[in-house]
Amino acid sequence: MDSSSGKLESSDKLLLAALHLIAEKGYNGVTTQEIATAAGLSEKTLFRHFGSKQKLLEAAFDRYHYAAEMKKLFAEKLVWDLEKDLLLVTTTYHEIMNRNRKMIQISLKEDEGQLPGFRERTQKHPQQLLEILTNYFIDMSSKGKIVTANPELHAFTFIMMHFGAFMNDLDSHKSYPGITLEPFVQESVRLFARALRP
Amino acid sequence: MDSSSGKLESSDKLLLAALHLIAEKGYNGVTTQEIATAAGLSEKTLFRHFGSKQKLLEAAFDRYHYAAEMKKLFAEKLVWDLEKDLLLVTTTYHEIMNRNRKMIQISLKEDEGQLPGFRERTQKHPQQLLEILTNYFIDMSSKGKIVTANPELHAFTFIMMHFGAFMNDLDSHKSYPGITLEPFVQESVRLFARALRP
DNA sequence: AGTATGTCAGTCAGTACTGACAGTCTATTT
DNA sequence: AAATAGACTGTCAGTACTGACTGACATACT
Structure with missing residues (x-):
């Protein structure tokens, strides 16, 4: 886990891919398969990390929502x-x-x-x-x-x-x-x- | 088919129901079943009139898009x-x-x-x-x-x-x-x- | 007779999600 | 150096469910 390197961790790749694709095609318009492939990972890995498609979306929102005062x-x-x-x-x-x-x-x-x-x-x-x-x-x-x-x-x-x-x-x-x-x-x-x- | 009465024709009921529901939940978020039920008709009738879900949406758009000069x-x-x-x-x-x-x-x-x-x-x-x-x-x-x-x-x-x-x-x-x-x-x-x- | 509709049963494809097993890589131990 | 353990990932086969769409038949209204 070299967090200082340029490489993203798998879960981040998934979150970003999910964000892009869902923003573009809507939650129901994207499959977990698509998201995983876009992240360069297998669908299984997606579920291992997030458990469900919903939780993936929620995690993505939590991680990347910018909410400064x-x-x-x-x-x-x-x-x-x-x-x-x-x-x-x-x-x-x-x-x-x-x-x-x-x-x-x-x-x-x-x-x-x-x-x-x-x-x-x-x-x-x-x-x-x-x-x-x-x-x-x-x-x-x-x-x-x-x-x-x-x-x-x-x-x-x-x-x-x-x-x-x-x-x-x-x-x-x-x-x-x-x-x-x-x-x-x-x-x-x-x-x-x-x-x-x- | 009394087009002058207040009653809407079946196809119009379907088009309106489709418009409402798709606007609210998105194309992929609504089922043909839902649309038909909302229109007070059976799913079968929906398909008899429009052939497919896509064509239903297109018809709705054509019918109700207001495009005056x-x-x-x-x-x-x-x-x-x-x-x-x-x-x-x-x-x-x-x-x-x-x-x-x-x-x-x-x-x-x-x-x-x-x-x-x-x-x-x-x-x-x-x-x-x-x-x-x-x-x-x-x-x-x-x-x-x-x-x-x-x-x-x-x-x-x-x-x-x-x-x-x-x-x-x-x-x-x-x-x-x-x-x-x-x-x-x-x-x-x-x-x-x-x-x-x- | 003809047209519009409902019912019901069913097909077929897509999709979220799982389990079992195997491979790889890294760090630690021997 | 070799062996081992642990974390992470891939593959594959499969389940369970949903949802678009169809066909056959019955019913009602005009």
Whole structure:
């Protein structure tokens, strides 16, 4: 077990393969056979490690779900300059969403029931972010730096903008060829800053 | 076959049941047995009508996919008042997305391959809308009524906002309790109008 | 008579999961 | 150096169940 080498352990190979395939084809759309083969292992090994297909999925979710506290990420980084702060929020948001990309794809495809408690966890970040951003807007307006109305709705609107963009990018849906994330982020922040200008 | 009565024909009952169940649990998550029972019919009848589960899904998609040309919807309704027009665009957008709600849920859950050409059709509206809105912004800025920069990115940003909100509402994910669509639509339009003010 | 449906029994393929046995590799002991 | 033990994996054959799909026959309604 050389855990410091580049080689992955068998169980990790299986978890990753499961994550990829289930995100792509859905839980019922993939066979244990497929997963094992994709991991370069035998089906038997899969069952020896995880006991069942369900437990494999759960283990994969546990292992690779990224769930840091957002509050800490922002607590000391905000500089109370609207555009700069929104940019920080946005890039952090997309970073976290991308880290959890596979998990999000899976919980979109599967209905609750199959995935006990999965949805809760994928919803943790969005809710935290809404709180943080709402409070930020409240503070900013009390400093007189932005308009002072509907901070929660404004935060929600801002988040939906980027949630939409993320979802659009997911699966490479490519509904909108020629538009990439980078310029969108820039311009959307600039627009939003204009909108909130007192 | 009294097609004018309130009673649905058997094939329609099956199509609707299939649409509901597949949207909820995914194609592989539902059995033909379940669908037939939900429609109040026997499994045999399902196969007599559609021959196979695949063809049932395709028929459901064909029958209930709403695909009007957006251009016609707007051609005569725009009044060249930014807020009013954006409100029209938004409500029309949400109306069409909601009409196709089930179809969108299905094409999200299933990967291409299972659904030949489905994605294309669910992407038709968004693309049309981007064109229309982009052209609208170009015209508006040449009339001097809004800022004159990045019309396509602005249109994209606006659409992503509402796409995000729609996706968030889909499946009643309810990531954000206490926030409803109506006030969001109002406020987001107002915000956007402020942002584009020259 | 003709059409739509239900019932029932059954076929066939796929799939999660198991048990028995054997091979390989590593570390430790002799 | 050789032998041994233990952990991990592969192969293979097989079980049990599910689920799409069929055929034969009966029933009801028009």
